[in-house]
Amino acid sequence: MPPKGERKTRDRLIEVAMELFYQQGFHATGLAQILKQAGVNSGSLYHFFDSKEELLLAVLDRYREILRPVLLQPIFDQVADPVERIFALLGVYRQGLVMTDCAAGCPIGNLALELREFHPKAHQKIAENFEDWRQAVRECLDEAADRLPERVDREALATLILAAMEGGVMQSRAYRAIDPFDASVAMLRDYIDRLLAEGAGRRRE
Amino acid sequence: MPPKGERKTRDRLIEVAMELFYQQGFHATGLAQILKQAGVNSGSLYHFFDSKEELLLAVLDRYREILRPVLLQPIFDQVADPVERIFALLGVYRQGLVMTDCAAGCPIGNLALELREFHPKAHQKIAENFEDWRQAVRECLDEAADRLPERVDREALATLILAAMEGGVMQSRAYRAIDPFDASVAMLRDYIDRLLAEGAGRRRE
DNA sequence: GTCTATAACTCGATAGAC
DNA sequence: GTCTATCGAGTTATAGAC
Numbered sequence: 001m002p003p004k005g006e007r008k009t010r011d012r013l014i015e016v017a018m019e020l021f022y023q024q025g026f027h028a029t030g031l032a033q034i035l036k037q038a039g040v041n042s043g044s045l046y047h048f049f050d051s052k053e054e055l056l057l058a059v060l061d062r063y064r065e066i067l068r069p070v071l072l073q074p075i076f077d078q079v080a081d082p083v084e085r086i087f088a089l090l091g092v093y094r095q096g097l098v099m100t101d102c103a104a105g106c107p108i109g110n111l112a113l114e115l116r117e118f119h120p121k122a123h124q125k126i127a128e129n130f131e132d133w134r135q136a137v138r139e140c141l142d143e144a145a146d147r148l149p150e151r152v153d154r155e156a157l158a159t160l161i162l163a164a165m166e167g168g169v170m171q172s173r174a175y176r177a178i179d180p181f182d183a184s185v186a187m188l189r190d191y192i193d194r195l196l197a198e199g200a201g202r203r204r205e
Numbered sequence: 206m207p208p209k210g211e212r213k214t215r216d217r218l219i220e221v222a223m224e225l226f227y228q229q230g231f232h233a234t235g236l237a238q239i240l241k242q243a244g245v246n247s248g249s250l251y252h253f254f255d256s257k258e259e260l261l262l263a264v265l266d267r268y269r270e271i272l273r274p275v276l277l278q279p280i281f282d283q284v285a286d287p288v289e290r291i292f293a294l295l296g297v298y299r300q301g302l303v304m305t306d307c308a309a310g311c312p313i314g315n316l317a318l319e320l321r322e323f324h325p326k327a328h329q330k331i332a333e334n335f336e337d338w339r340q341a342v343r344e345c346l347d348e349a350a351d352r353l354p355e356r357v358d359r360e361a362l363a364t365l366i367l368a369a370m371e372g373g374v375m376q377s378r379a380y381r382a383i384d385p386f387d388a389s390v391a392m393l394r395d396y397i398d399r400l401l402a403e404g405a406g407r408r409r410e
Numbered sequence: 411g412t413c414t415a416t417a418a419c420t421c422g423a424t425a426g427a428c
Numbered sequence: 429g430t431c432t433a434t435c436g437a438g439t440t441a442t443a444g445a446c
Contacts, residue, residue: 009411009412023321024321025232025319025321027230027232027233028232030438030439030440031439031440031441032438032439032440040412041412041413041414042413042414042415042440042441042442043411043412043413043414043442043443043444044411044412044413045441046440046441046442047411047412048411051440051441052440052441103321103322105318109318109375110318110319112375112378112379113310113314113315113318113319113375113378114230114315114318114319116228116229116230116308116378117308123379123381126379127379127380127381130376130379130380152395153388153391153392155388156388156389156391156392157392159373159376159385159388159389159392160369160373160388160389160392160393162372162376163368163369163370163371163372163373163375163376163385163389164365164368164369164372165368165372166368166371166372166375166376167367167368167369167370167371167372167373167375168364168365168368168372170314170317170318170368170371170372171335171364171367171368171371173317173318173321174317174328174331174332174335175332175335176328176332180364180368183358183360183361183364183365184361184364184365184368186358186361187358187361187362187364187365187396188365190357191392191396191399194396194399214429214430235420235421235422236421236422236423237420237421237422245430246430246431246432247422247423247424247431247432247433248424248425248426248429248430248431248432249429249430249431250423251422251423251424252429252430253429256422256423257421257422257423
């Protein structure tokens, strides 16, 4: 267990790095900027982290830690229906886009495309973040399993939902307009409505 | 019109930069590497381009130029059915993933997430690249309009298809496995099959 | 654990001869 | 249009005192 003083500096570095990597990207963010904004000196950073990449790994771990308590739980507290929970989750990402005038995106998606085969450890943690996200969507779909057609592949559907979200965010950022994201989600909604309609038909038989 | 010698060096710089930006990203690629690989000196680069960003703009213009003759035309020559043309296009991206062991992605998508609100000119050209791509898909959907339900929003559907493609590529790269891309495309296929089935039902009435 | 100073290097970009 | 040489700023990372 680390002494009291340690957690604070270490956490501040992680939080500032999380924010700056999100806003500017990993390569575009220099350690000098992170240090300045966190009010920390170079020596302290290298006391906690062996390298810039180790700091990135800590940031990616943090994202995994906060997914459920910070992102999912507030949504699930407000929305009970499992299908609507998925669209409420998409709504949170929409809100993030709108609030930043479509400049922000998905922090994990950004890093996923910036960090390629180099940075294998970071790559692994990015995959784990996607895994958690897709798993959360998957659980919603499983809860609604009896309303969906029997043979629908819920794992694949969760993958499409994540893909549509990331791809929608990407296009909205490119155009600096919310329309592409909304269009993607609207078509996803149409698709799932059709699945639910067929599921309802099945139960009526 | 530039003299004969000019096009060659300029083109070589664009082609090398295109490849390296694709493989490593914009920030991660130094001019020194581009110069070395192109066999060109710093002075020549700055004779043709004012800055690294101007070189990027030329790369993005090149991508727009080659979309139809290099990417779309070969597909359209082989596949006549407009709906199948869309899936054949997705198949080409699949091939790119498989051939690189899921390390490569979409060059435009990569740059879209790496370059944010800074680089406004590049941002604009990235949007234009997406626009061309979506327009191509849109034209396929328009050709198949009479087989789809009347009220389907083909522009929005084209946006979802692009989103699913980009998001599928992103996940496959993260996992270094083709499965997420395949799952996304499979669900897209299921959705479009349902739309075609409804369209067929409409015509039978 | 934190501080200052700095090493060692790479970056994008420029100058000026040819 | 191409060459060599290099500038100045920025980069990640380290050394060593406190």
